Amino acid sequence: MKMKTYELKLNELHTLAEGILKEFKNGVVILQGELACGKTTLVKEIVKQLGVSDDVTSPTFSLQQCYSDKIFHYDIYNHGLDHFISLGMLEELDKEGLHFVEWGNEELENILSSAEIDTLTIEIEKISDNMRKYKVRHAHA
Ligand SMILES: Nc1ncnc2c1ncn2[C@@H]1O[C@H](COP(=O)(O)OP(=O)(O)OP(=O)(O)O)[C@@H](O)[C@H]1O
Numbered sequence: 001m002k003m004k005t006y007e008l009k010l011n012e013l014h015t016l017a018e019g020i021l022k023e024f025k026n027g028v029v030i031l032q033g034e035l036a037c038g039k040t041t042l043v044k045e046i047v048k049q050l051g052v053s054d055d056v057t058s059p060t061f062s063l064q065q066c067y068s069d070k071i072f073h074y075d076i077y078n079h080g081l082d083h084f085i086s087l088g089m090l091e092e093l094d095k096e097g098l099h100f101v102e103w104g105n106e107e108l109e110n111i112l113s114s115a116e117i118d119t120l121t122i123e124i125e126k127i128s129d130n131m132r133k134y135k136v137r138h139a140h141a
Pocket residue numbers: 008009010011013033034035036037038039040041042058102129130131132
């Protein structure tokens with residue numbers, strides 16, 4: 001298990017997105033951190049680098065948003081993990097492609113690990129109005 005830490009401003013975020021895409025092409029990216037820390041913003045940056053121009057927003061009311069047949073976005077804040085699982089979403093996470101899950105927790109990490117689904121966990125913390133700290137952990141690395 002390796003962990004890397006970055007402190008980045010908004011205009012530096014592309015460097016993290018590039019690094020993530022270089023080593024993580026398939027699997028689940030769990031995004032953790034308090035309200036408005038920048039989870040959706042990071043998804044937006046990665047999706048942009050994948051050459052998809054869709055508008056990326058937190059899928060607050062829908063369970064899943066697809067930006068291509070291989071890029072998916074989920075937010076489990078409103079309904080919780082149990083609801084997400086009971087609707088069969090684990091099967092979705094196993095599909096080929098990149099899956100971004102805002103508010104994924106340790107319980108989800110453990111479930112994905114048991115299912116041998118490759119997982120990257122990113123913990124975001126607000127350092128100041130224009131700076132965030134990103135702790136990136138890759139379970140199988
Ligand atoms: N690295 C960064 N440096 C400075 N500001 C940032 C950074 N990343 C995101 N922000 C800003 O933080 C604000 C909130 O971002 P965002 O909507 O991505 O948060 P979120 O974690 O998805 O929120 P929610 O919990 O509501 O889903 C935005 O104004 C965004 O521009």
